[in-house]
Amino acid sequence: MTFARLPRVVAERDRLALGDAPLTAVVAAAGFGKTTLVEGWRRRQARAAYGTFDAFYRTNARDVGLVLADCARELGAAEDVLVDAIGLLPPDGDRLGAEFVFRTAEALRGIGEPFVCFLDDLQGLSAETGRDVGRLISTVADPQRRFVVATRIDPPWPLQRWRVAGFAEVVTADRLRLTGDEIAELLPPELASRAPAVSRVTGGWPAAMEVVRWRLAADPDLDLEKEVLDLVDYVIEEVLPELPEAETRVLTRTSILQHFPASVAVAVSGEVTAARILHDVQRRTSMVTQLPDGRYSYQAVLREALHRKLSQVEPEAEEHLHRRAAEAWLDEPDTFSTLSNAMDHLIAGRAWTEAIELTRQRVGEIDRHARLDRFVGWLDAIPGRQWRDDLEMALLYCYANLRIGRPAQALEGLHDPTIERNARAAAVAKLIYAWTTGWVTDPREALRLCDEAEPVLISLDEAAQHEGIPQFPGVSRFELAAGIAAGRANAMLGRWDEAAEGLRRMLRHRAEVGAMDQAGVCGSLSYVLAMQGDVAAARAYAEEALQLARDAGLANHHVRIVPALLGQAASSVVTGDRDAALATLRDAASRCRPLRAANLLASCGQIAAMAGVSHSFLAEVDPPLTAATLPIVEQFVTATAARDRSRLGDHAGAERLLQTTSPHELTLAAWVEILLCRAERRSVARWLLRLPVPTDRHGRIVRLLAEASVAASAADASRRATEAADLATEGSLVGVLMNAPAQLWERLDPERITHPMLLEAAARLGTRTALPETLTSRELEVLRLLPYVGSTSELASRLFVSVNTANWHRSNIYRKLGVRRRRAAIERGIELGLVTPDPHG
Structure with a gap:
């Protein structure tokens, strides 16, 4: 990897100017531009020498000595002293030896002018030779005789002690990372807007930036994530081999994790020093990030490289590591994030039985967090033979599919013979469908299903055991769940009195209803009361619904607060605040679209119509949606x-x-x-x-x-x-x-x-803005002719009037419709239902 295109930004950054410390150590992984930086510093020095090492020097200390002697010669050291020093090198080549170090130090101290000696790629040295080089530097270096070393790994010197004492300055990968401004400066002006995305994907790693920069020039729309992953082989060949075995083991094993705390890394890797290793690698490579909450994350290219390395060195270990990771996550403080991570690892580790049991135990929590999409995704990832004969899981799967807007998959499951053969399961299936269909498809069908299922549901509530039937999520009794579904369906149908009575009756059983389902009931009651004109009560119930959602941490995206928003919007309409109503409706519609909640979107259109605005929120969904025929909306x-x-x-x-x-x-x-x-x-x-x-x-x-x-x-x-x-x-x-x-x-x-x-x-x-002026009968006739005539003279001929009279009628129509052109007048007329579109265009 070369950085020839990056010298101005990498080598000449003011924030990376060479300091005054006797020793400057640049410690970073491959690809961070260490050599470019060192060469830039070297060019600015009046007296400087440069020496570099590679893997060859690991077994040949004599050549290391010759490189050091050449540097001393270039700096002006006495030749006779250097010849003596070279003669003192041990013949076996294992180390430099104390005599060589002493004599070379003497030669360097004898130089009368200030100098800087640059030594690159010290990771190529053996540990013993590296220590000898450190002794040489610690003997010679002072403010007049400075050394700069560049290495991919920490040299075997007490660097941190030297740093604290002011003897050494350490430049790590974090300081070598390109900033957002530097990345923007590197990109062509027309691509500067992509700098934040480039910064996020590359992590400021110069090697990745180099790849992305020249490829962006060829294709401004390229997939940045994919391009950066092309560096995986480079990381495997240049970065990973420099890591000690213990570090490699920790990193490869934890590459199965996404964002993880040190405690999970310890459990997965089996190394109690995992936290220290992660910190050290972060400092040296900057490809490990510590997030504000303390968790660690790998840059995508490093994670992929480590994962490939794991497949090479421990090909049979991955499933076991995933199971160990799941156990570690479940030992963390109980949050939805820990549950989600544990489930992902159980599935990746093919621990099907454990995954199914965990979802069974935690489905209520998953529902409360509005993440039934994850529940469905997990079960889809588990082979169907593992759970489809399980009544409880099959019913929960159908429930979740309905809630996330996949009715086709839900209906297929609800008609599964396993469910239909069991009368109680079939009744719960009807309740599950009714629970969601009132919002998504047909509330009349929801009422019918609730009536049919009610006797069996009551018997289920009275039974001590449910025989594999799951508890209804968020509600302690099936009869109560059916009552809530019926109340919501009546609200959607505009049966205000029945809806208000039923919903109030449900709220008398609050202790048996989860927070988000309480929010749904309060929201539906708010909507009903607003339509009845009881604005004070409507607003109180709407605020209660929103507070319940806020307390659950779900106010920003949960569809169950949409009825509360409808209640607020309707209250705004009847109190004369049309702008507030429309803003609330736009918010409500944004929550409905992802779940394709057709009936709720239709209700948004109904309240907009109350405000005097004809707008179809259903038309904003792609692909288009069709709601049930709701008389109140129509x-x-x-x-x-x-x-x-x-x-x-x-x-x-x-x-x-x-x-x-x-x-x-x-x-x-x-x-x-x-x-x-x-x-x-x-x-x-x-x-x-x-x-x-x-x-x-x-x-x-x-x-x-x-x-x-x-x-x-x-x-x-x-x-x-x-x-x-x-x-x-x-x-x-x-x-x-x-x-x-x-x-x-x-x-x-x-x-x-x-x-x-x-x-x-x-x-x-x-x-208010004045209403459009009424069109006269003659103007309506002219407007309806516009799609079928191409010129004013043709229009005049069809009307049997002069061209001037035709122009006068047309000008009046344009003024009254608030348009300036014929096509706009036709479109406005079609929008208002005054004109029939020309079928031939």
């Missing part, structure tokens, strides 16, 4: 889309769109607003009378606003609007008032509005 989404269309002037199209669903008590504002554009007030009033009377506050407010809009007199309209405002006062539901039919605000006399809530709603509506 009713809100359709009502908002129809209202948008009506406000642009397409009242007939809006009414046709409304007729594809049925009115919901909370969507009556949109229905009445659209119907009043198409029918007389008395007709709409009679239609309204036929609808059921709502029972919750939110529904009653919406109903009163709708009735006010169709009231026979302005006085009656004002009275009903005031009643609605009175109901909205508790919880400050100004957002519900702002959503009233547009015709109501036209009927109310601004000078006679006195209710504070109505005044606030009117003021907020006045500061």
Whole structure:
């Protein structure tokens, strides 16, 4: 490996300037640019000599003596003294000998000018010859006669004592590592943005940086990890042979570990000195990193090199080492990380039985940490014949697959004959499916499955033994788990009263429900109460759900807090804070997408529609998702889309769109607003009378606003609007008032509005961005022609008008739609449902 391209950064770094100590020792593994650094220092000296050693000198001390004599001669030592010294070299070549050391020291001390003597690759010397060189240096070196040595391993000298005494300065691999700024300086300007990634992958190792730099120039998009691993052979040939046998044994055995504490390294390697060895290797090679928490980690290239070395020297030991590692991790403080490491090693060590039992014992903990993906991955890595006939593991596997968004694998497992032949297992299978399907696929199916399974589940709860049936994760009784699943399903279906009653009943059994499942129940109840208009209670339950998740350390990513976020978003909508609602919905959707929780994403769209925004969060998932047909979602989404269309002037199209669903008590504002554009007030009033009377506050407010809009007199309209405002006062539901039919605000006399809530709603509506101007019937006709005509003259011909008149209509359409070009107008019209796309493009 050469560093010819790195001299400016490696050899001329100000932070690595040669110090004033009598001895400077550069101790680092191969590939850290020691020779380049030493040569750079040498060029700056007025009087200097350079000598280098290689493996040949390990058995030939005479040649070492000749190199030292040549250095002394180059520095200006007396020739006669050097000739005498060479004559004193022992003939057997085992060592330099005390006489040679004394005479050469005398020659060097006789030099009248300051000098620096550079000695490279001292690792090539035998231990005895190395000690003789150390005696020579300790005899001669002072501030005027300095020595610089470079070596891959610690020389057999008391370096640390010399360092403390000020005699020696030690430069280790850590100081030779390239910094992020130095790496950025080495890269071409157009690749400087990749410097952090290069720094992370190479660890600042100059050898790795050299490889990456010239390959990046050829391919800026290359895989850095893969390129650095090309240095494995270099590490095996140049770095590992210099390590003592005990160090090599510790490193190769611990190469099966990822990030590990010293205690695990001791257990796996069988060496009580493992911690000291790791520290020493870190200092010399910088390819071992000690993390802030005290754990060690190998640079990828060193780990791969060590693993290959292990396969060579102990080919039969790897499985045993993995099992030993698993035991060591389980002896560490109990965390999910230690469990995860232990499981990985049990599987790598083919300890299938132990791995299965450990997952069986700890599945609740795995679920609490939202890492059922790991549980599934572990079982997938274990041969199926080891566990698929085990009812408990088969059911848990299906449960985990459903929870991580793999329904196909779960259904395949739930229909396994092993499960279907056992009535109790089949009932638990239905519960497992119902538990997740309410959020992912069809909540009506979840309710049906809960009803079917309930008798068997109750008998299971009453039985002393479950006969291989696993305890339901996070819930102590199967009946209770079914009740939670049913409550959530009713919430998804918009059955607020049933959902609220069921979820409150479940919360009376908190002691039997795990923290994250409590969070799910509180979150679902928050969503239900917000939809009913009980904002104070909704926010309290949402905060409780989030606090439970925070206490469990899972608030940042767990999907079970999404209902709480939906509750918060719905509360923001009804209190008039649309921006906060939309921000919360984006957060909720980001948690749903990885698990492909279609129904929860559809509910995000429902609440966005409540805020007057037509947006499909399902469309953001790739590949696309389809939620179950949820009437509550369809009713809100359709009502908002129809209202948008009506406000642009397409009242007939809006009414046709409304007729594809049925009115919901909370969507009556949109229905009445659209119907009043198409029918007389008395007709709409009679239609309204036929609808059921709502029972919750939110529904009653919406109903009163709708009735006010169709009231026979302005006085009656004002009275009903005031009643609605009175109901909205508790919880400050100004957002519900702002959503009233547009015709109501036209009927109310601004000078006679006195209710504070109505005044606030009117003021907020006045500061909102104006709604798009209504398109006239002629403008709608022109807009619908735009996809089929290519020029203004063709448009004029189709309309039987002049070109100027056609241009005038088109300009009005562009202004009202907020666009500047024909294509944008067509796209906006399609988005609003005002234009049918041209099937031929």
